[in-house]
Amino acid sequence: MNSADLGRRVGVPSTALFTDQYELTMVQAALKAGTADRRSVFEAFTRRLPEGRRYGVVAGIGRVLDAVENFHFDDEMLTFLREQNVVDGPTLAWLADYRFSGDIWGYPEGEVYFPGSPILRVESSFAECVLLETVILSILNHDSAIAAAASRMSAAAGGRGLIEMGARRTHELSAVASARAAYIGGFHTTSDLAAGFRYNIPTVGTSAHAFTLLHDTERDAFRAQIDSLGRGTTLLVDTYDVAEAVRTAVEVAGTELGAVRIDSGDLLLVAHRVRQQLDELGATETKIVVTSDLDEYAIASLAAAPVDAYGVGTQLVTGSGQPTCSMVYKLVARAGSADPAEPLRPVAKKSLGSKSSVGGRKWAARRLDENGVAEAEVVGTGAVPPELADRQLLVELVRDGEVIAREPLDAARERHIAARAGLPMSAVQLSRGEPVIPTEYV
Template sequence: MNAADLGLPVAVPSTALFTDRYELTMVQAALRAGTAGRRSVFEVFSRRLPEGRRYGVVAGTGRVLDAVENFRFDPGVLEFLADRGIVDAPTLDWLSGYRFRGDIFGYPEGEVYFPGSPIMRVEGTFAECVLLETVILSILNHDSAVAAAASRMAVAAGGRPLIEMGARRTHELAAVAAARAAYVGGFATTSDLAAGFRYNIPTVGTSAHAFTLLHDSERDAFRAQVDSLGGGTTLLVDTYDVTEAVRMAVEIAGPELGAVRIDSGDLLLLAHRVRQQLDDLGAHKTKIVVTSDLDEYAIASLAAAPVDAYGVGTQLVTGSGHPTCSMVYKLVARADTAEPGAPLRPVAKKSMGGKMSMGGRKWAARRTDADGVAEAEVVGTGPVPEELAGRQLLVELVRGGEVVAREPLDAARDRHTAARGALPLSATQLSKGEPVLPTEYL
């Protein structure tokens, strides 16, 4: 259960200032020009995947819905804007009543995406939609980067459990978001209690080297931990001598010792030696957990080792070298007037330098071959071909300002496993390559 399940009060701060100043100054100018109420369509997409990546992972959708729901200009926020002279009085008055009353569609959380995929579509008036740009991109860029790294690590782990333990390697709030994204990408547990509390992610953890160093001997430390947590605990065995620590761990906890953790040294060599030693001591069911600056490549290198679980920190929460997905939020269609029902027309940025975009309100579908394996990401602005009608990717998330797509986090996690499994086998290669699916425009 999380805080809400227990009936405990949960603070819901305004997200209105998780934005850039120019979003508000654009609204001010548009209000004065009479264009703020024009119906508009914005889309989130990435022009390319991070170098060498073969697919992206949509993560953070649930957090986006929370942010949109809590995007309110309360008195304290309005006072800040007024004191700093950021916007004028008419704009402050408009912001005081701000509620997003438009519609949002998007790829469901956990789905995979490719260059050009319209990951999220936001529809409403220009003013109400443009204000959401920064917070939506902030969430999706961070969470999708972590989820993509987590997905690659899950592939490398080959079904062995992964533990998220990067809280001390990033901002304290980013740590919670990273744990959530990692869970969507395939991690089983987190060490971060705030993530467990907020998102009901299973938490794990026992002791660090400091606990061993606190005691007069390693034996005293192991005894204290076993007495407190039971024989099924995980003992950290690389503070001094690994071989002696493993022998002592089994002696104290018995052959039913839950696990030993190795956090340094040649993990491949040590894992084999420790497994042999555990078996010789009769601790056949004792598991081996390895940590120590792992990434997907290090995990893959341990595929043949007798390792039962991996703990990953720094490389996970930093996207394993790609901490953002370079997603953008672009106006792709708008009405010529603010009249209700005014028709939309496509608009697009035409500048050079690789920053061009495609105008028009888009749909997306994934074409598959006769065996059900994905073969192309199809994006279009016109009618959806009949053969793709049942394969459309965008789902309704917000209708008339009301969230309509709440789901358990496990649903996103399961969806990702299924989506990744439907890609060509080459998607799971860790070597650098092009996106595993081409994007076709209709």
């Protein structure tokens, strides 16, 4: 990955309070105990994929890098912490000088992952690492969930256009992050201008039903839109009678009309009827866009319909039923001091049930079969087997506190397309199933 960051990061505020109180109280106790400086390794991973999902999608890495870079406590924050008695004076003094100075390795954005994949590895002192837990997880869990839903919808769409249009269905800041994640997962455009401004995602949009209702007749509304936006615009044709609207649209715009949008009704039936009508009217190049509470299953059901693009909102920005990836951030290795020469010792939670984890600083690689298709996610703590040396997945993101791996968003998008194509074909089946490849620990 290169160091070019083509997104706009202007005016990024401090992320230091995007955290839970116990992160700071752990630092206070560790400082008092003399263990805060112990060299430590934390890893972000998920013990299982969301139910029915066959692969996960790594998204949010670029936002994590921004969050780490902007994680610092200003005077106003420190005053708040002091007035609320969150931590004591020595801890406040330590926080005032906080800047992450360690190293971060991780799966590159757009890559796929599986249970146990060490998606992010954070190395520094215990105190420096533990403070980043909440903000890292909040970003990765949200963005990866949206990207996974987007990837499933992209696979179902089979190359047809996908428009992200969920800004009105989620928090305003989540909407921007969702558009970014959706673009990585395979969407082509967004309706959200903030996402377009910050991340250079192509934006689209024309009009809603309100614009038609504003005018005395549907013809007047179509004429006004075409006069303003040109014949290549997209006209919304289901405010009143669809067949009449399509006829009027072609009369007003001519056969050069760019597209019509259908937002209600039996989309499969209506799309076929509209296509036939457009062709009979000579508008053979006019596209059909469908919206209306779509998800990957609805998109798949429209595979035989003459649809050129899908607009997806609510189901996308809520992860299509899986709004989080249940990633965790665990201490997996630590030394007895801050001395870089002291060996790390593996540590792991050994609780009953499904919450135990595997200790040790890990590497990951993807083993391929004789046809070049992924057959296993291999995770280890020792030496990397020679046959997997060139298949390692983690890349260096931060070195000595400096971000070294920013990249254009299109690189993550292209990486995901390639990574998904490298999985067994059953990966894109929408039926419920287990992870498409197993995770093997060595």
